[in-house]
Amino acid sequence: MWNPFRRKEKALMAPANNSGWFSLILEPFSGAWQRNIKVDRRSVLAYHAVFSCISLIANDIAKMPIRLMSKDSNGIWKExxxxxxxxxxxxxxxxxRxxxxxxxxxxxxxxxxxxxLIIRNNSGQIIEFRVLDPQRVQPLVSDDGDVFYQIGADNMAGLENEIIVPAREIIHDRFNCLYHPLVGLSPIYACGLSAMQGLHIQENSAAFFKNGGKPSGVIKYPGSISEEKAKEIKAAWDTGYSGENSGKTAILSGGADYIPVSMTAADAQTVEQLKMTAEIVCSVYHVPAYKVGVGSVPTQSNIEALELQYYSQCLQTHIESIETLMDEALDLEVxxxxxxxxxxxxxxxxxxxFATYKTxxxxxxxxxxxxxxxENLSPVPGGDNPYLQQQNYSLEALARRDAQDNPFANATSQAQPAQSNDDDEAESKALTHGEMYAAKAMLKGIFHERA
Incomplete structure (x- = not known):
């Protein structure tokens, strides 16, 4: 691959604070690191709402077939x-795919x-696309503003050593570039703390039910006891009456009393808190909450309207980004x-x-x-042309009609026959209504006989 270091005068540097944005540990708010409040990305991905949102979006877009479309002379896009x-x-x-x-x-x-990473053959034609590990890639900017990418060794990408490639050899799809145009931010940056809260709620509930649904508490002794004696009593209690031994009968002497101090799951409104954290995650990913099992499913029967809302507020920006980047990478025509x-x-x-087709x-x-x-049905003879009823007129014909002085006059009144002395003779030769009826009946009988 082309090596940008051939030009020694061109220095490359990473965007400011870039290394911190690629870290596994994210600060949910300013100063959280100093207070030992951190968001572990791998733990956040284990939270059900985050996992569901990412999986749903990725699966819904991946299942759509991608096609090469071209506009014909009539302006119609065809595959x-x-x-x-x-x-x-x-x-x-x-x-x-x-x-x-x-x-x-x-x-x-x-x-x-x-x-x-774009893989080309010896002729320069694109033969493969390979997704790189984002932790192994770092964008670089030269003194004159050119963009390059430093890629670490990656066997899946076919790279044995670290290399630097120009931007034309990389498709870079980035999301939420709040601080630098070359560095995107994951939605986890905004919903990581809610996800960690949800995980802690689940961990606490798991420990609570592992303890047999029994709340923790304190042992109250009358008078004072030494610190060594207190540790001994606590160790004996934890060994005999917690974990798998929870629920066993305890015997206290010397006026000691056991007082539970933890709130129950109902008191802490665990379900409501857990639902709130999941809804926050869904709002950050712009996914309707009911699609990941949070909240009730809408009762309206218009499935298309629900899917259209999901498409416009969540999927469309990702779809358009991929399509645009593919067009640029493949260097397609206008x-x-x-x-x-x-x-x-x-x-x-x-x-x-079928109601839409009928209309x-x-x-x-x-x-x-x-x-x-x-509907994946084979064509039928004569079905390639659109049809309309006979009494419908084209706009051109209606325009010609409206251009007349009296558009609503009938044809006989519009036509002014020349005055002639033979008018009386023509009227005398005209058939009466009864004669016309008889002629029609005679013709009908002839047709029946021939049949």
Whole structure:
């Protein structure tokens, strides 16, 4: 790969405070480190709400097929097949399309940054994309503003030694660049403390029920006792009546009394507190709480509206980012781009879909075969053209009609026949109503006989 150190006059430096942002330990607020209040990223990822939000977003985007779309002369986007972009559907040798985009989103949501190394052949064509470990990558900026990336040794990326590559060889998807445009922040930065609180609530509940649901307390002795005697009594109590021995009958002498001091789970409103921490996590990730099992499911029957809300407030920015970065990496033409098929996500219920097809086909917005194609049905003869009823007129015909002096006059009144002396003769030759009826009946009989 090209080595930027060929130009010795170009010095590279990391963004200010960059090393702290990549640390495993995050400060939930200023001064938390000095007070020994820390957020461990690995522990936070174990909290059910954080785990569910990251998994949900990554899985929902990864399951959407990605296609190469091209705009035709009519301005219609259509799928384009080309062997040169097979890397979109098979990014590398050891990951499927779904695994690759899941890895992309997990890195972005957990670390705030996703780094994709572009692998080229000897001709310079892209043959693979590989997701890098975000802890092994550091952006660098030269004196003249050029961006480079320092990548540590990574066997999965095929790198035996540390290298520095220019920005054109890296796809960098970053999230929440609050402090530096090259360094993204994970949502864990905002919800880490709530996640740790939820974990502590669960740990406390687990210890509480492990103790047989018995609250802790103090042993009250009348008078005073020495510190050594107090430690002896406590050790004897912990050995005989806590843990697996909880619930056994205790015998106290000398006027001693056991007084429970811990609040019960109901007193501490554990369930409400735990729900609150999960809701905070969901709000930071912009995921509807009901999708991760927090809160009640909406009762409205419009599934498409719920999914559209989830798409617009949560998924859309991630989808658009991936599509744009892929377009730039593949150096696609102006009227060509990579797009996820969001119909997989925004699929309506059966009744809603067919009602939509009926309206679209009936109003000539879609042809019957276009509606059938969306349901994976084979086309039928004559179904490639949109249809309208015969009495419908085009806008052009209506415009010509409205341009007349009297648009609502009938054709016979508009046509002014020339005055002639033969008018009386023509009227005398006209058939009466009865004669016309008889002629029609005769013709009908002839047709029946021939049939």
């Amino acid at each position: 384009r097949s080309s062997n040169s972009i097979s890397v979109l559907k098979k990014p590398n040798a050891f990951q499927t 779904i695994q690759f985009y899941e890895n992309w989103l997990i890195s972005k949501l957990a670390w705030g940054n996703t780094y994709i 009227n060509t781009g990579a797009e996820f098929d969001i119909d997989v996500l925004l699929r309506m219920d059966t009744q809603g879909r 679209a086909v009936g109003s000539a917005v879609m042809s019957p075969n276009e509606a059938r194609r969306k």
